[in-house]
Amino acid sequence: MQATDKALPVIARNIDRSIWRDLMLKSGMLSLMDAEARNQWAKDLDEGDLPAISKANILSTFKQLHHNKQDVFERGIINVFKGLSWDYKTNNPCYFSKRIIVNNLVKHDRWGYSLNWGWRRDQLADLERMLYLLDGKTIPDNRHDVSIRFMDFVRDNPHQQVFEDDLFTIRYFQKGSGHITFKRLD
Structure with missing residues (x-):
């Protein structure tokens, strides 16, 4: 009897964790989170620090994400600029210039290029996301965002070095850096 008392809360927490993970992935709500928020969400899932599954908790979580999206996007773009190397004169901490240079965007080996997965x-x-928000456009679902399109392009064209998208062009190099050139400066 005592083992059942200990097992039931663990089973319930694991079921809740699986449901939350599926809800976030399948609902597209992850697209409302920046990298920092997604990392915190994953940590909370792994540690079991999450609300029990209920209609009220689901609605409350989704409403909170939607309500905080502006702050989350601003933090996301600030973190992008904090992560830039100031060794390049095109990377300016005060404003967007025509181009930014990002280190460790891709890796190159004898089979060609591949996208570095992670931060x-x-x-x-x-x-x-920030560019879409500034344009007043609908934010793309995280399952179809630029990183997925870029990854697909690099995977399907391992020896190409230029990726074109609606918002920017990414030229990437063997040392791993990527030059992101914005198509619009307004």
Whole structure:
């Protein structure tokens, strides 16, 4: 009897964790989070620090994410610029110039290029989100954001070095850096 008392809360927490993970992935709500918020969400899921599944908790969480999206986007873009190397004169901490240079965006080996998965991928998505927000456009779902399109392009064209998108062009190099040139400066 005692083992059941200990097992039931663990089972319930694991079920809640799985449901929250599916809800966030399938609802597109992750697109309202910047890299920092997504990392915190993943940490909370792993540590079990999350609300129990209920209609009220789901609605409250989704409303809070939607309400805080402006602050989250601003933090995301600030973190993108904090992550830039100031060794390049095109990287200006005070304003967008025509181009920024990002280190460790891709890796190159004998098979060609591949996208570095992780925080650079998240920062690229944060940059796209901010540009969409500034344009007043609908933010792309995280399952179809620029990082996914860029990853698909690099995977399908491992020896190419230029990726074109609606918002910017990314030229990437063997040392791993990427030159992101904005198509519009307004």
